[in-house]
Amino acid sequence: MSALVCVARIGAAHGVRGAVKLWTFTEDPFAVRRYGPLSTKDGRRQFEIAQVREAKDHLVATFKGVATRDEAERLNGIELYVAREKLPATDEDEYYHTDLIGLAAVTTDGDALGRVLAIHNFGAGDIIEIAPLKGPTMLLPFSNAVVPEVDLEGGRVVIALPQEIEGDDEGDAPSTGRPRLVRKAQEGGDP
Template sequence: MVLGKIVGAYGVQGWVRVHPFADDPLAWGKLPTWRLGQEDAPPEGWREVEVLRSRVHLGALVAQLADVADRDAAEALKGLLVGVPREALPPAGENEYYWDDLVGLEVVNVRGERLGEVASLLETGANDVLCVRADDGKELLLPFVGAVVLDVDLAQKRIRVEWEADW
Protein backbone atom coordinates (compact mmCIF):
# COMPACT_ATOMS: atom_id res chain seq x y z
CA MET A 1 0.00 0.00 0.00
CA VAL A 2 1.45 3.37 -1.04
CA LEU A 3 1.68 5.85 1.83
CA GLY A 4 3.79 8.69 0.48
CA LYS A 5 6.44 9.92 -1.92
CA ILE A 6 10.06 10.89 -1.37
CA VAL A 7 10.30 14.55 -2.37
CA GLY A 8 13.93 15.24 -1.60
CA ALA A 9 16.81 15.12 0.81
CA TYR A 10 16.76 16.52 4.33
CA GLY A 11 20.10 17.71 5.65
CA VAL A 12 23.46 16.29 4.65
CA GLN A 13 23.45 12.96 6.49
CA GLY A 14 21.24 10.98 4.10
CA TRP A 15 17.81 11.71 5.53
CA VAL A 16 14.90 11.84 3.07
CA ARG A 17 11.85 14.11 3.10
CA VAL A 18 8.57 12.29 2.42
CA HIS A 19 5.25 13.84 1.40
CA PRO A 20 2.68 11.70 3.25
CA PHE A 21 -0.53 10.60 1.56
CA ALA A 22 -1.99 9.64 4.95
CA ASP A 23 -3.30 11.66 7.89
CA ASP A 24 -0.86 10.33 10.48
CA PRO A 25 2.61 9.93 9.01
CA LEU A 26 4.10 9.19 12.43
CA ALA A 27 2.01 6.02 12.66
CA TRP A 28 3.64 4.50 9.59
CA GLY A 29 6.91 6.32 10.09
CA LYS A 30 7.45 4.02 13.07
CA LEU A 31 7.29 0.89 10.93
CA PRO A 32 10.68 -0.86 10.84
CA THR A 33 10.80 -1.20 7.05
CA TRP A 34 9.38 0.49 3.98
CA ARG A 35 9.25 -0.55 0.36
CA LEU A 36 10.43 1.93 -2.27
CA GLY A 37 9.46 1.83 -5.93
CA GLN A 38 8.28 3.63 -9.03
CA GLU A 39 4.54 4.15 -9.53
CA ASP A 40 4.30 1.71 -12.44
CA ALA A 41 6.75 -0.89 -11.07
CA PRO A 42 5.53 -4.45 -10.52
CA PRO A 43 5.64 -5.70 -6.90
CA GLU A 44 9.00 -7.39 -7.46
CA GLY A 45 10.41 -4.01 -8.62
CA TRP A 46 10.00 -2.51 -5.14
CA ARG A 47 12.89 -2.83 -2.68
CA GLU A 48 12.72 -3.05 1.07
CA VAL A 49 14.66 -0.56 3.19
CA GLU A 50 15.15 -0.35 6.93
CA VAL A 51 13.88 2.81 8.64
CA LEU A 52 16.43 3.83 11.26
CA ARG A 53 14.69 6.97 12.56
CA SER A 54 11.82 9.24 11.54
CA ARG A 55 9.97 12.34 12.69
CA VAL A 56 7.58 14.98 11.38
CA HIS A 57 9.15 18.27 10.26
CA LEU A 58 7.08 21.14 8.78
CA GLY A 59 4.24 18.87 7.69
CA ALA A 60 6.48 16.31 6.01
CA LEU A 61 7.93 13.12 7.36
CA VAL A 62 11.72 12.98 7.45
CA ALA A 63 13.46 9.66 7.82
CA GLN A 64 16.89 8.17 8.00
CA LEU A 65 17.10 4.96 5.97
CA ALA A 66 19.74 2.25 6.18
CA ASP A 67 22.44 2.43 3.49
CA VAL A 68 21.60 6.04 2.59
CA ALA A 69 24.74 7.73 3.87
CA ASP A 70 24.69 11.25 2.44
CA ARG A 71 22.66 13.92 0.70
CA ASP A 72 23.52 12.62 -2.79
CA ALA A 73 22.24 9.14 -1.93
CA ALA A 74 19.06 10.67 -0.48
CA GLU A 75 18.52 12.85 -3.58
CA ALA A 76 18.83 9.73 -5.76
CA LEU A 77 15.65 8.42 -4.09
CA LYS A 78 13.62 11.52 -4.99
CA GLY A 79 10.38 10.60 -6.76
CA LEU A 80 10.15 7.07 -5.38
CA LEU A 81 6.92 6.03 -3.70
CA VAL A 82 6.94 4.72 -0.14
CA GLY A 83 4.84 1.68 0.55
CA VAL A 84 4.29 -0.97 3.18
CA PRO A 85 2.52 -4.32 3.15
CA ARG A 86 -1.16 -3.91 3.96
CA GLU A 87 -0.89 -6.28 6.90
CA ALA A 88 1.66 -3.93 8.54
CA LEU A 89 -1.00 -1.23 8.96
CA PRO A 90 -3.55 -1.05 11.76
CA PRO A 91 -7.19 -1.53 10.80
CA ALA A 92 -8.97 1.66 9.76
CA GLY A 93 -11.25 3.13 12.41
CA GLU A 94 -15.01 3.41 12.10
CA ASN A 95 -15.94 5.61 9.12
CA GLU A 96 -12.25 5.82 8.18
CA TYR A 97 -10.81 4.32 5.03
CA TYR A 98 -7.47 3.74 3.45
CA TRP A 99 -7.45 5.40 0.05
CA ASP A 100 -6.31 2.14 -1.48
CA ASP A 101 -9.59 0.56 -0.33
CA LEU A 102 -11.65 3.22 -2.13
CA VAL A 103 -9.92 3.07 -5.51
CA GLY A 104 -11.94 0.89 -7.87
CA LEU A 105 -15.24 1.21 -6.00
CA GLU A 106 -18.38 1.94 -8.00
CA VAL A 107 -19.97 5.33 -7.28
CA VAL A 108 -23.76 5.63 -7.47
CA ASN A 109 -26.04 8.49 -6.52
CA VAL A 110 -29.15 8.33 -4.33
CA ARG A 111 -31.27 7.64 -7.43
CA GLY A 112 -29.21 4.55 -8.14
CA GLU A 113 -27.54 6.08 -11.20
CA ARG A 114 -24.01 4.90 -11.78
CA LEU A 115 -21.60 7.85 -11.86
CA GLY A 116 -18.46 5.83 -12.47
CA GLU A 117 -15.57 4.32 -10.56
CA VAL A 118 -13.09 5.85 -8.12
CA ALA A 119 -9.83 6.26 -10.05
CA SER A 120 -7.86 8.11 -7.37
CA LEU A 121 -8.13 10.61 -4.55
CA LEU A 122 -6.74 14.09 -4.02
CA GLU A 123 -5.75 15.83 -0.83
CA THR A 124 -6.78 19.50 -0.95
CA GLY A 125 -6.15 20.62 2.61
CA ALA A 126 -9.82 21.33 3.27
CA ASN A 127 -11.00 17.79 2.49
CA ASP A 128 -10.13 14.82 0.35
CA VAL A 129 -11.64 14.56 -3.13
CA LEU A 130 -12.79 11.44 -4.97
CA CYS A 131 -11.65 11.43 -8.61
CA VAL A 132 -14.37 9.42 -10.32
CA ARG A 133 -13.89 8.18 -13.87
CA ALA A 134 -17.30 8.19 -15.55
CA ASP A 135 -18.18 5.52 -18.09
CA ASP A 136 -17.89 8.10 -20.88
CA GLY A 137 -14.29 8.86 -19.86
CA LYS A 138 -15.02 12.17 -18.13
CA GLU A 139 -13.67 12.85 -14.66
CA LEU A 140 -15.91 13.89 -11.78
CA LEU A 141 -14.42 15.44 -8.66
CA LEU A 142 -16.54 14.77 -5.57
CA PRO A 143 -15.61 16.14 -2.14
CA PHE A 144 -15.23 13.35 0.39
CA VAL A 145 -17.45 14.99 3.01
CA GLY A 146 -20.52 13.75 4.86
CA ALA A 147 -22.93 15.94 2.88
CA VAL A 148 -21.83 14.27 -0.36
CA VAL A 149 -20.61 10.79 0.58
CA LEU A 150 -23.55 9.11 2.26
CA ASP A 151 -22.31 5.54 2.51
CA VAL A 152 -19.17 3.53 1.79
CA ASP A 153 -19.85 -0.19 1.50
CA LEU A 154 -16.53 -1.98 1.08
CA ALA A 155 -18.22 -5.40 0.98
CA GLN A 156 -20.44 -4.35 -1.95
CA LYS A 157 -17.60 -2.27 -3.48
CA ARG A 158 -19.90 0.75 -3.71
CA ILE A 159 -20.01 4.37 -2.58
CA ARG A 160 -23.41 6.10 -2.44
CA VAL A 161 -23.34 9.87 -2.92
CA GLU A 162 -25.64 12.88 -3.00
CA TRP A 163 -24.60 14.01 -6.48
CA GLU A 164 -26.48 14.35 -9.73
CA ALA A 165 -25.21 12.63 -12.85
CA ASP A 166 -25.27 15.88 -14.84
CA TRP A 167 -23.37 18.08 -12.35
Protein backbone atom coordinates (compact mmCIF):
# COMPACT_ATOMS: atom_id res chain seq x y z
CA MET A 1 0.00 0.00 0.00
CA SER A 2 1.23 3.48 -0.86
CA ALA A 3 2.17 6.00 1.83
CA LEU A 4 -0.56 8.52 2.48
CA VAL A 5 0.04 12.24 2.95
CA CYS A 6 -2.37 14.58 4.73
CA VAL A 7 -3.23 17.48 2.39
CA ALA A 8 -6.21 19.07 4.16
CA ARG A 9 -8.45 19.12 7.21
CA ILE A 10 -12.18 19.80 7.12
CA GLY A 11 -13.28 22.55 9.48
CA ALA A 12 -16.64 23.87 10.62
CA ALA A 13 -19.75 24.01 8.46
CA HIS A 14 -20.09 27.19 6.39
CA GLY A 15 -23.62 28.28 5.56
CA VAL A 16 -26.66 26.04 5.21
CA ARG A 17 -25.99 24.23 1.90
CA GLY A 18 -23.32 21.74 2.94
CA ALA A 19 -20.20 23.88 2.55
CA VAL A 20 -17.29 23.55 4.97
CA LYS A 21 -14.17 25.45 5.85
CA LEU A 22 -11.21 23.60 4.38
CA TRP A 23 -7.69 24.06 5.75
CA THR A 24 -5.14 22.92 3.17
CA PHE A 25 -1.56 21.88 3.83
CA THR A 26 -0.27 22.32 0.30
CA GLU A 27 1.91 25.05 -1.16
CA ASP A 28 -0.94 26.02 -3.51
CA PRO A 29 -4.21 25.77 -1.52
CA PHE A 30 -6.19 24.88 -4.67
CA ALA A 31 -3.90 21.91 -5.42
CA VAL A 32 -6.25 19.68 -3.41
CA ARG A 33 -8.59 19.69 -6.43
CA ARG A 34 -5.90 18.18 -8.68
CA TYR A 35 -5.38 15.03 -6.61
CA GLY A 36 -8.76 13.50 -7.34
CA PRO A 37 -10.82 11.99 -4.53
CA LEU A 38 -9.38 12.58 -1.08
CA SER A 39 -9.67 9.88 1.55
CA THR A 40 -9.54 9.44 5.29
CA LYS A 41 -6.33 7.93 6.69
CA ASP A 42 -7.94 4.50 7.02
CA GLY A 43 -9.26 4.74 3.44
CA ARG A 44 -12.85 3.95 4.47
CA ARG A 45 -14.29 7.25 3.25
CA GLN A 46 -13.60 9.27 0.12
CA PHE A 47 -14.46 12.86 -0.60
CA GLU A 48 -14.62 14.55 -3.98
CA ILE A 49 -14.54 18.33 -4.05
CA ALA A 50 -17.47 19.73 -6.03
CA GLN A 51 -16.71 23.45 -5.57
CA VAL A 52 -14.06 25.45 -3.81
CA ARG A 53 -13.39 29.13 -3.30
CA GLU A 54 -10.91 31.19 -1.37
CA ALA A 55 -11.77 32.76 1.99
CA LYS A 56 -9.67 34.86 4.35
CA ASP A 57 -7.18 32.23 5.59
CA HIS A 58 -8.76 29.00 4.34
CA LEU A 59 -10.94 27.64 1.54
CA VAL A 60 -14.69 27.13 1.51
CA ALA A 61 -15.52 23.83 -0.18
CA THR A 62 -18.47 21.63 -0.96
CA PHE A 63 -18.15 17.88 -1.44
CA LYS A 64 -20.22 15.73 -3.76
CA GLY A 65 -23.01 14.09 -1.75
CA VAL A 66 -22.94 16.67 1.08
CA ALA A 67 -25.89 19.04 0.71
CA THR A 68 -26.97 20.14 4.18
CA ARG A 69 -25.44 21.92 7.13
CA ASP A 70 -26.06 18.85 9.35
CA GLU A 71 -24.08 16.65 6.94
CA ALA A 72 -21.29 19.24 6.79
CA GLU A 73 -21.13 19.54 10.59
CA ARG A 74 -20.47 15.80 10.89
CA LEU A 75 -17.31 16.21 8.78
CA ASN A 76 -15.62 18.72 11.10
CA GLY A 77 -12.08 17.63 12.00
CA ILE A 78 -11.67 14.93 9.33
CA GLU A 79 -8.20 14.91 7.81
CA LEU A 80 -7.97 14.23 4.07
CA TYR A 81 -5.17 12.23 2.49
CA VAL A 82 -3.76 11.35 -0.94
CA ALA A 83 -1.27 8.71 -2.01
CA ARG A 84 2.32 10.01 -1.91
CA GLU A 85 2.85 9.28 -5.62
CA LYS A 86 0.07 11.73 -6.57
CA LEU A 87 2.14 14.64 -5.25
CA PRO A 88 4.33 16.49 -7.79
CA ALA A 89 8.05 15.82 -7.95
CA THR A 90 10.30 18.13 -5.96
CA ASP A 91 13.18 20.26 -7.19
CA GLU A 92 16.76 19.95 -5.99
CA ASP A 93 17.13 20.82 -2.27
CA GLU A 94 13.32 20.71 -1.91
CA TYR A 95 11.55 18.04 0.15
CA TYR A 96 8.15 17.14 1.46
CA HIS A 97 7.99 17.16 5.25
CA THR A 98 6.69 13.61 5.18
CA ASP A 99 9.82 12.44 3.31
CA LEU A 100 12.12 13.84 6.01
CA ILE A 101 10.27 12.75 9.15
CA GLY A 102 11.77 9.57 10.57
CA LEU A 103 15.11 9.83 8.74
CA ALA A 104 18.23 9.05 10.74
CA ALA A 105 20.25 12.13 11.71
CA VAL A 106 24.02 11.74 11.74
CA THR A 107 26.84 14.19 12.39
CA THR A 108 29.30 15.20 9.67
CA ASP A 109 31.66 12.61 11.21
CA GLY A 110 29.02 9.89 10.67
CA ASP A 111 28.11 9.49 14.35
CA ALA A 112 24.46 8.65 15.07
CA LEU A 113 22.63 11.68 16.44
CA GLY A 114 18.95 10.63 16.44
CA ARG A 115 15.93 10.89 14.12
CA VAL A 116 14.10 13.70 12.36
CA LEU A 117 10.97 14.29 14.42
CA ALA A 118 9.39 17.20 12.52
CA ILE A 119 9.90 20.24 10.33
CA HIS A 120 8.50 23.50 11.68
CA ASN A 121 8.18 27.03 10.39
CA PHE A 122 7.25 29.59 13.01
CA GLY A 123 7.67 32.46 10.53
CA ALA A 124 11.44 32.95 10.43
CA GLY A 125 12.40 30.00 8.23
CA ASP A 126 12.26 26.24 8.37
CA ILE A 127 13.45 24.43 11.50
CA ILE A 128 14.39 20.75 11.63
CA GLU A 129 13.54 19.01 14.91
CA ILE A 130 15.84 16.16 15.89
CA ALA A 131 14.97 13.62 18.59
CA PRO A 132 18.46 12.69 19.76
CA LEU A 133 19.52 9.31 21.08
CA LYS A 134 20.01 11.02 24.45
CA GLY A 135 19.38 14.49 25.74
CA PRO A 136 16.77 17.12 24.86
CA THR A 137 15.13 17.58 21.48
CA MET A 138 17.14 19.80 19.14
CA LEU A 139 15.67 22.55 16.97
CA LEU A 140 18.08 23.57 14.20
CA PRO A 141 17.84 25.78 11.11
CA PHE A 142 17.05 23.74 8.01
CA SER A 143 19.83 25.30 5.94
CA ASN A 144 22.76 24.09 3.85
CA ALA A 145 25.12 25.19 6.64
CA VAL A 146 23.44 23.01 9.29
CA VAL A 147 22.01 20.26 7.03
CA PRO A 148 24.63 19.91 4.29
CA GLU A 149 23.22 16.60 3.01
CA VAL A 150 19.81 14.97 2.71
CA ASP A 151 20.03 11.38 1.49
CA LEU A 152 16.44 10.17 1.03
CA GLU A 153 17.52 6.87 -0.56
CA GLY A 154 19.99 6.24 2.26
CA GLY A 155 17.42 7.27 4.86
CA ARG A 156 19.50 9.95 6.57
CA VAL A 157 20.28 13.63 6.97
CA VAL A 158 23.73 14.90 7.84
CA ILE A 159 23.81 17.54 10.58
CA ALA A 160 26.69 19.99 11.05
CA LEU A 161 26.14 20.85 14.70
CA PRO A 162 26.46 24.55 15.49
CA GLN A 163 28.38 25.62 18.62
CA GLU A 164 25.20 26.14 20.67
CA ILE A 165 21.98 24.17 20.38
CA GLU A 166 18.69 25.40 21.77
CA GLY A 167 16.51 22.68 23.33
CA ASP A 168 12.82 22.13 22.80
CA ASP A 169 10.50 24.43 24.75
CA GLU A 170 7.32 23.06 26.31
CA GLY A 171 5.20 25.54 24.33
CA ASP A 172 6.40 24.43 20.88
CA ALA A 173 3.73 23.30 18.47
CA PRO A 174 3.43 19.54 17.94
CA SER A 175 4.47 17.91 14.69
CA THR A 176 1.80 17.83 12.04
CA GLY A 177 3.66 15.88 9.38
CA ARG A 178 2.13 17.98 6.65
CA PRO A 179 3.20 17.73 3.00
CA ARG A 180 4.23 21.34 2.59
CA LEU A 181 7.45 21.78 0.74
CA VAL A 182 10.52 22.83 2.63
CA ARG A 183 13.52 24.25 0.82
CA LYS A 184 16.94 24.33 2.40
CA ALA A 185 18.14 27.91 2.75
CA GLN A 186 21.37 28.72 0.94
CA GLU A 187 24.24 30.11 2.99
CA GLY A 188 23.99 33.90 3.09
CA GLY A 189 20.62 33.79 1.33
CA ASP A 190 17.09 34.29 2.53
CA PRO A 191 15.70 31.54 4.75
